[in-house]
Amino acid sequence: MRHHLILRVVTKLLIGSIMIFALYVQFHGDYSPGGGFQAGVIMAVGFIIYGVVFSLEDVQRVFPPWLVHKLAALGVLLYAGTGIVSLFLGYSYLDYTALSPHHPVHGQHYGIILVELGVGITVTGVMVTIYYAFTSRTPIMDDEAW
Amino acid sequence: MTAFAVVRTQSLFATAMLSGVFSLLSALLLVTxxxxxxxxxxxxxGAGISTVLMLxxxxxTSRFERPPSHSPVIPLFVVLxxxxxxxxxxxDMPNFGDPNAPAQTHVAPDYIGRSPHEIDVPNIVTAILASYRGFDTxxxxxxxxxxxxGVLLLISGLRRRRRKEKEDV
Amino acid sequence: MVEEAVRDWEFFLGHMNYWLFIVLMMTGFYIVVAKGNLVKKIVGLNIFQTSVFMFYISIGKVEGGTAPIFPVDMNIDPAVVYSNPLPHVLILTAIVVGVATTSLGLALIVRIREEYGSIEEDEILKIEKEIALQEIRLHSEVMGERG
Structure with a gap:
């Protein structure tokens, strides 16, 4: 898609706002519709758009595959780790009261933010991984066939 | 409805696009x-990721579907x-929007009533997702x-093997 | 008499949503059963899945209710009716899991295409049969030599 100038300029403008919107959805999920799952998907869309309009090499230079794989695993770890922390603090698994024993409501807030962050990271990682996996195969037919 | 168009069309490219349109429409329905x-x-x-994946x-693979070789009568009968x-x-189901339906009378009022002072998060969906049903999530x-x-194992493993075969040759 | 007609009409309207989703679900089911193309089958499964999602959400809808989000200042008006948030949570996660499993299916299709050179069900079955026959022939030759 080298020759589509308008497409490339508009994409450059859009990617920034897509990412900021993803972060907004991620951290504002307590107050408005949104949360980790949606934010993860939107974030992944930001990277995928870059890959579609420019090229796979470009996007992999920004967001290398090894980092994506690590992030996907890190998200699950963050989620499960939150549960383990509350276990060690003497509460039951995933009981967020443990994070702030004197103020259970605050503990819930911290817990929800951590867990949503874990979900978001995993979903981003997995979606981008899947995209990389599909596009890094050499296509059987070329672009002109479309 | 878009779904019927998906049944009829033979071009898989159109199918992918129609399924994107389909999920956008269903998103509108969900808002209502x-x-x-x-x-x-x-x-x-639906409109973002799965369309890209389909494409x-x-x-x-290939862009066109071949005409089916067997008659559609038996599947149609099964479906009907x-x-x-x-x-x-x-x-036997309750009417649409009935506030006294069984689905409305058990845990849901409990979640709606308790989450303001237990979790204090305005979005009840987030509260249930991350806290009450944390294990599910x-x-x-x-x-x-x-x-x-799984996707990684299925499609990115072969490339390395192929490259090795080439090196062997 | 009039009362009965009104009740019938309410029953009809109240169940319209279920019937619509059943029609949608059966459309998806028909694609899965009748079409030979594997990509088409995946799209059919997706339609099937979406109809189940909408069925769940429509169960959670309460007459006159609004989206289950409190005002930001947490001054909750007890008169406001909220729709049931539980199906929303379940379906929210199900959608994301659904797209992940769909991509797994598509990855399988890509691999099948590489092995068999086709994504039509009947062609794949034909190729499978040939391979099986060849193997049987090979085995019987080996056994024959031994005997």
């Missing part, structure tokens, strides 16, 4: 059903019988992760 969170997800996932698959059975099942996250690993 008060499920803003869900509509949000459906719009982002990626089509680029790796199943549909009739399901319609028969709905006759942990499981779902693990499933998503496993699916990602």
């Amino acid at each position: 059903l008060d499920a803003v969170d869900v509509a949000f997800t459906e719009a982002a996932v 990626g698959t089509l680029a790796l 019988v199943t549909g009739a059975a399901l319609v028969y099942g709905t006759l 942990l499981g779902e996250t693990a499933v998503v992760f496993t699916a990602g690993v």
Whole structure:
């Protein structure tokens, strides 16, 4: 898609706002519709758009595959780790009261933010991984066939 | 409806596009059903990611479907019988939007009533997702992760092997 | 008499949503059963899945209710009716899991295409049969030599 100038300029403008919107959805999920799952998907869309309009090499230079794989695993770890922390603090698994024993409501807030962050990271990682996996195969037919 | 167009068309490219349109329309329907969170997800996932994935698959396989070799009468019969059975099942269901339906009277009022002072998060969906049903969500996250690993195992392993074969030659 | 007609009409309208989703679900089911193309089958499964999602969400809808989000200042008006948030949570996660499993299916299709050179069900079955026959022939030759 080298020759589509308008497409490339508009994409450059859009990617920034897509990412900021993803972060907004991620951290504002307590107050408005949104949360980790949606934010993860939107974030992944930001990277995928870059890959579609420019090229796979470009996007992999920004967001290398090894980092994506690590992030996907890190998200699950963050989620499960939150549960383990509350276990060690003497509460039951995933009981967020443990994070702030004197103020259970605050503990819930911290817990929800951590867990949503874990979900978001995993979903981003997995979606981008899947995209990389599909596009890094050499296509059987070329672009002109479309 | 778009779904019927999907049945008829033979071009797989059109199918992929129509399925994107289909999920966008269903997102609109979900908004009217008060499920803003869900509509949000459906719009982002259905219209964004799955269309890209479908196109990626089509680029790796073929674009057109061959005309079916067997007659559609038997599948149509099976589908009609199943549909009739399901319609028969709905006759006992409560009316749409009925506040006294069983689904509305058990845990839901409990969640709506308790979450303001226990969790103090305005979005009840987030509160249930991350706190009351944290185990569920942990499981779902693990499933998503496993699916990602599965895709990696399925399609990125072969390339390395091929390169090795080439080196051997 | 009029009362009965009104009740019938309410029953009809109240169950319309279920019937619509059943029609949608059966459309998806028909694609899965009748079409030979594997990509088409995946799209059919997706339609099936979406109809189940909408069925769940429509169960959670309460007459006159609004989206289950409190005002930001947490001054909750007890008169406001909220729709049931539980199905929303379940479906929200199900959608994302659904797209992940769909991509797994598509990855399988890509691999099948590479092995068999086709994504039509009947062609794949034909190729499978040939391979099986060849193997049987090979085995019987080996056994024959031994005997």
